Amino acid sequence: VLDGKLPTAADIEAAAQRLGANIRRTPVFHLTGAELGVEGDVALKLELTQHTGSFKARGALNSIAALPAAPAGVVAASGGNHGAAVAWAAAQAGAAADIFLPATSPASKAERVRSYGATAHVVEGYYPDALLAAQRWIAERSSGGDEILCIHAYDGFDTVCGQGSVGLEIAEQVPAADFVLVGCGGGGLFAGVATALAGRCDVVPVEPRRCANLHAALAAGHPVPVEVGGVAADSLGAAETGAIAYAVAAGSDVEPAMVGDDDILAARLWLWEHCRLLAEPGACAALAAVTAGVVPVRRGETAVVVISGGNHSTLPYPASHERRD
Numbered sequence: 057v058l059d060g061k062l063p064t065a066a067d068i069e070a071a072a073q074r075l076g077a078n079i080r081r082t083p084v085f086h087l088t089g090a091e092l093g094v095e096g097d098v099a100l101k102l103e104l105t106q107h108t109g110s111f112k113a114r115g116a117l118n119s120i121a122a123l124p125a126a127p128a129g130v131v132a133a134s135g136g137n138h139g140a141a142v143a144w145a146a147a148q149a150g151a152a153a154d155i156f157l158p159a160t161s162p163a164s165k166a167e168r169v170r171s172y173g174a175t176a177h178v179v180e181g182y183y184p185d186a187l188l189a190a191q192r193w194i195a196e197r198s199s200g201g202d203e204i205l206c207i208h209a210y211d212g213f214d215t216v217c218g219q220g221s222v223g224l225e226i227a228e229q230v231p232a233a234d235f236v237l238v239g240c241g242g243g244g245l246f247a248g249v250a251t252a253l254a255g256r257c258d259v260v261p262v263e264p265r266r267c268a269n270l271h272a273a274l275a276a277g278h279p280v281p282v283e284v285g286g287v288a289a290d291s292l293g294a295a296e297t298g299a300i301a302y303a304v305a306a307g308s309d310v311e312p313a314m315v316g317d318d319d320i321l322a323a324r325l326w327l328w329e330h331c332r333l334l335a336e337p338g339a340c341a342a343l344a345a346v347t348a349g350v351v352p353v354r355r356g357e358t359a360v361v362v363i364s365g366g367n368h369s370t371l372p373y374p375a376s377h378e379r380r381d
């Protein structure tokens with residue numbers, strides 16, 4: 057249930073101003089439809105070239121920059137791109153960061169968090185255990201009077217506004233875009249980009265079949281927990297859609313798309329073989345919707361596909377998507 061206000065296009069403009077040159081304006085890579093076997097044109101928005109290797113840097117930095125003064129500390133529970141992004145953003149702001157990771161995430165993730173100067177707390181168990189440890193840690197410190205900022209990975213107002221800055225760049229870089237496809241986990245990226253581009257073009261959230269929390273939420277009429285798994289679960293495997301994303305999706309007439317794990321891996325391999333871009337599986341779900349023909353790109357249309365991150369330690373060849381670290 058949404059307990060705060062929904063971001064507006066003006067909120068996203070303000071976030072983009074705030075982020076300024078601290079965030080990279082990532083490049084757009086134009087393909088002809090013929091290359092992809094579709095009739096229209098496709099442009100890739102390369103967020104895998106963003107600081108920390110994913111768009112998550114935007115929401116993390118905006119969440120800190122939106123405060124009137126730098127917090128004493130910044131905390132996140134995440135074994136993935138959000139954790140690295142928060143560690144990086146805190147370093148940019150000169151704040152200490154404590155990132156709680158489940159012991160089930162690969163050691164390289166904790167190393168990456170430490171490489172930005174943050175403290176990595178490795179917690180026995182899975183993501184919910186790390187979240188609980190982070191909450192306990194915050195409760196202990198806050199009672200001492202310290203202002204500690206906990207940055208939500210996808211359902212925070214400032215997180216969503218930061219992610220929305222991707223949409224503003226797309227509007228400038230590909231003004232002819234008819235629609236934009238984004239991978240959807242908890243839905244922060246979708247909600248931000250859809251709000252930024254409202255009235256200009258449609259934004260289609262794409263979920264893996266095995267992480268389909270938005271489809272489940274729309275069917276139930278509210279966010280519901282789902283079982284997640286599959287090749288993209290490390291980035292798109294939020295157990296439940298965010299309240300903000302749910303409100304944005306329910307208020308739009310855009311149909312979310314669904315892709316299979318094989319489609320995602322095939323899109324990842326295509327991106328590597330044909331563009332020499334190595335994206336992580338979750339970042340290829342949106343492209344998979346095009347390459348698998350789930351979302352048609354018709355003659356005369358231009359689709360923008362956000363390639364959202366590149367932090368993975370596996371190669372894209374068949375049978376090599378098991379973790380190597």
Ligand SMILES: Cc1ncc(COP(=O)(O)O)c(C=O)c1O
Nearest residue numbers: 137241242243244245291364365
């Ligand atoms: C590479 C990548 N793409 C997409 C997403 C989905 O973002 P959201 O949870 O805002 O839907 C994530 C989230 O971790 C991610 O790491």
